[in-house]
Amino acid sequence: MLARNVVHLDPASAVFEAMKEGWARQQSARFLRASTIDPRVRMIERFAEFSGQYPWQWTPADGEAFIAHLRSGTKPIRMSTARTYEVTIELFMEYVLDSRYAWVQTCVERFGEIPQPVFHEGNSVLHTVEYEGDPRRRPLTYDEIQALFDAADARPAKIRSQGRKGSLAALRDAAVIKTVYAYGTRRTETSRLDLTDLRRNRKAPRFRGYGSLMVRYGKASKGAPPKRRTVLTxxxxxxxVEVLEEWITEVRPHFSPGKHPAIWVTERVGRLSPRSINEAFVAAREAAGLDESLDLHCLRHSYITHLTEFGYPARFVQEQAGHSHAATTAIYMGVSNEYRNKLLEAALKGRLGDDWDVTA
Incomplete structure (x- = not known):
């Protein structure tokens, strides 16, 4: 990464830039995307700016001070965010310390210093539980789902009554929100859906051409292509079925999409972005007066929870959600007390018979 026999005016900066470039290439060789690599490199730059030191000068105390700084203030970082930062710095230092890249030798020869690990088991966040997300994120109740849909459906008429533009977009947004819930899709998955992804299910002909949804841009594992799955209606x-049919046959043509393949198009005949889908949910949530801690991803939590309450087997729910592990699906579940009481009642009846006394 460093040119031989070249004298740099600022050798420390040159070595640091070469380290970052080499690390980025290493990750690119693993087929990690730029959307993963670039934020990692920026994090290393951010840490260097905070410490005022170069990687061969960093110490565990620098790392501890960095995390302590981020935990203070009016918007302290969460535990999961702190772990992400620590892991990123660890990965960079593992690259620097790897003898196959000769950075340790370079640092000794040029600066007389040896790089060292910044984070270790004694000063980093341990991953002790499966889920460390915001505890306020939860599935919506059936009443909240209905209130959300009612608010989304009311927006087009409200916009027209005010003489404003955007009623067609509001119709689209209502259909998008309902689709996210009906198929449990993520916002990026929803944005990337094309008309050809709507398929007929020969086992359910009554759903016509809306018997299944092919998700081709599912959340990918690091260094892997997007996961594919088919979500059955x-x-x-x-x-x-009626929501999608109305959107595709009656509303979407008013956007003059031409040959654009996307299901969800904008007024400028572009693909509706994940951010716009999120904004549509926020607008409906605010109109419905729901808890502001609920976000679009809560509809996916709701979908998984409600499929479970409908009585579908755990494996079916896992396949519908596109999870590789059942434990991940379990994290999304937040079944109601009513559902659990029904399971308890069924278990008691199975063991004690129909004459068991509920008050006993």
């Missing part, structure tokens, strides 16, 4: 969500 379930009978409890059969109302989505």
């Amino acid at each position: 379930v009978p409890e969500m059969d109302w989505i």
